Amino acid sequence: MTKIGTDEWVAQVGERTEAYRGLTAPVRRTWDGIPLGWRFAAAMLLVALLPVATDSSYVVRVGVNAFLFGLLALGLNVVVGYAGLLDLGYIAFYGFGAYTYALLSSDQIGVHLPAELTLIVVVALTAGLGYVLGLPSRRLLGDYLAIVTLFFGQVFVQLAIHLDRLSLPWADGPVNVTGGPNGIVGIDPIRLVGVTFSSVTDYFYLLLVAFVALAVGLHRLTASRTGRAWRALREDPLAAEQMGLPVNRLKLLAFAVGGAVAGFAGAVFAAVQVGVFPQNFETLLLIMIYAAVILGGAGSLPGVAIGAAVIAVFPEVLRTPDYARLIFYGVVLGGLVALLRPWSRLAAVLAGTVVLGFVVRFATAAAWPDAAAVAPGGLVARALGAWVATPPNATTVGNVAFVLLVPAVLAVTRLRGPARTWALPTVLYLAAFVWETRLVAEPSVTRQLVLGAILVVMMTARPQGLLGTPRVEML
Amino acid sequence: MLLALKDVNTYYGQIHILQGVSLDVAEGELVCLLGGNASGKSTTLKTILGLVAPRSGSVVFDGEDVTRASTSRRIERGMAIVPENRRLFSPMTVTENLEMGAYRRSGDLRAAFERVYDLFPLLADRRSQLAGTMSGGEQQMVAVGRALMSEPRLLLMDEPSMGLAPILVERSFEIIQAVHEAGVAVLVVEQNANMALSVADRGYVLQTGRIALTDRADALRENDDLRKAYLGR
Ligand SMILES: Nc1ncnc2c1ncn2[C@@H]1O[C@H](COP(=O)(O)OP(=O)(O)OP(=O)(O)O)[C@@H](O)[C@H]1O
């Protein structure tokens, strides 16, 4: 393998790719051998079958949502992941695109432009807006940029709410531009080259095509000189400047590309929803998009796409208690596997938790003979019913346990060594108890909690995100 | 003259850093700029490259007054820098780092890559290694190679030997000489005055923002004041 005279480090590259060991080694090596393009094509083909495989319009709608999320995340990834600009006003571009499409394709101001034209106008306007927002931000760094852009995002929502009675000098009365809190409804469907996109499935395929086109386009952009210059800029703006990179132009380009992508996604969103409302563009959505980018690994295209899919689909899955349960225990288990070393310690903690569960269950069986079953569900729920003690007044006890759980979790993170191993089963059981008595019944709360927990576990185990590249520190 | 600074005054806010600095470098010349900590050596290089603008005075490069020109413009005209602490793009490969050095140039870069790989054969073997994972000496080569990618006529170097083991310090001066022999003018900032003067044609000594002394390198090596201040003998 090693060629005489070649550098040792280079020789090792081959060895490292063959260094996978264990049962999964052949699988991983084969996987590595498949070109990225093929993997992407296969994944998209599978996704394309979704509307065929199910006749539930709800599932397709989740798919549409996931694609919108995917577009937004890919666009944000250009700004944050490539150029390293912390843009907290990103959601305003999405809203601006949606409102622009709504205004130009509804009775709001009585204009019904053809969709081909409207989409071009939206993309051009949001790209321009990105450029304009970029202008004063060129000299701003990190947190200053974040504050300015966050303000920009808030201004957008406020404008959307209050521009329903705009006084213009030439108009008689106040002009209703955005419809205020009631938004704009009755938006035309998108019509492209004679085809009207009327059903959710139609939009699913429109977005699929747009997503593939964007992913391919961005992939080529990252592989270009401009893409590498963005990375250089993110890594060390000062060095980039010293190499004569057009720092300002690169930043503005990133803002414009990100803005255009978000604007396009907004236009499609407006058409799918047949209406736009100010609350569609609030900070929570921004946080979710950031979560997708960070979860997937900022800067990595496939990572961000997967992150978006996870963030879009998980909250939906969490609506069903039995799935939510699977995810909850899956995440807890995953977190333990990632954090507990060696294996013997992991096994001890798990066995300890199981045993503790049964002990508590039987000890309390006497005290609560009339205990209710755990929240209804399938096999998992029945199995858990035999393990988790359920008090008759589950709400009260569950709440108390919840309050206890928070300091318990914090305490465990402070403990070191054997003390942690000993404390973990109790805390884990407490968590399961809280989950079964309280959280499974409250999907709205649990969704946020589980998502937050996933992010925390993820960032502890893999700070660079799923597919991101770990930072190389220069020492 | 390839480069001429005339009575340059540079400020950071209200602080007067460069106080009437005049300095020049001829085509193909190797000039060193010596001086103690905080004497304004890096600021001089930054003024030359246009990273900070002088409040008065002029920077003339290759017959063109570039005092108000952008950094990009100056790099296009033929300047390049090896920054203090090298500042490589650590998560990028050697090739990508080199490419960034030639960002201002359009067209085929193959000849430029070949030149750098000829000068540093080791880099040719390490094309795909991430710059941040390289040793200090190797990073030094990447930093110089990156600057040479723009095929500059004047190479600015800010303390190239900083943080290197003694043997590598010598190696880095060999690199400077190699660049010099290839016909590139070099303005090198150094703390290691002895070493710098042994390879340079001429030298300047900067003291709290003023040129305190300038002469041929061999004369400076014999200068009593300088010996007391920097050469420690
Ligand atoms: N961006 C800045 N803002 C304010 N003051 C600065 C800035 N950069 C440098 N200075 C100050 O200018 C003076 C000269 O700095 P400069 O970096 O030119 O010194 P130097 O001669 O390169 O020193 P060293 O040998 O330590 O690198 C120092 O007092 C420094 O604190």
Ligand SMILES: [Mg+2]
């Ligand atoms: Mg310095």
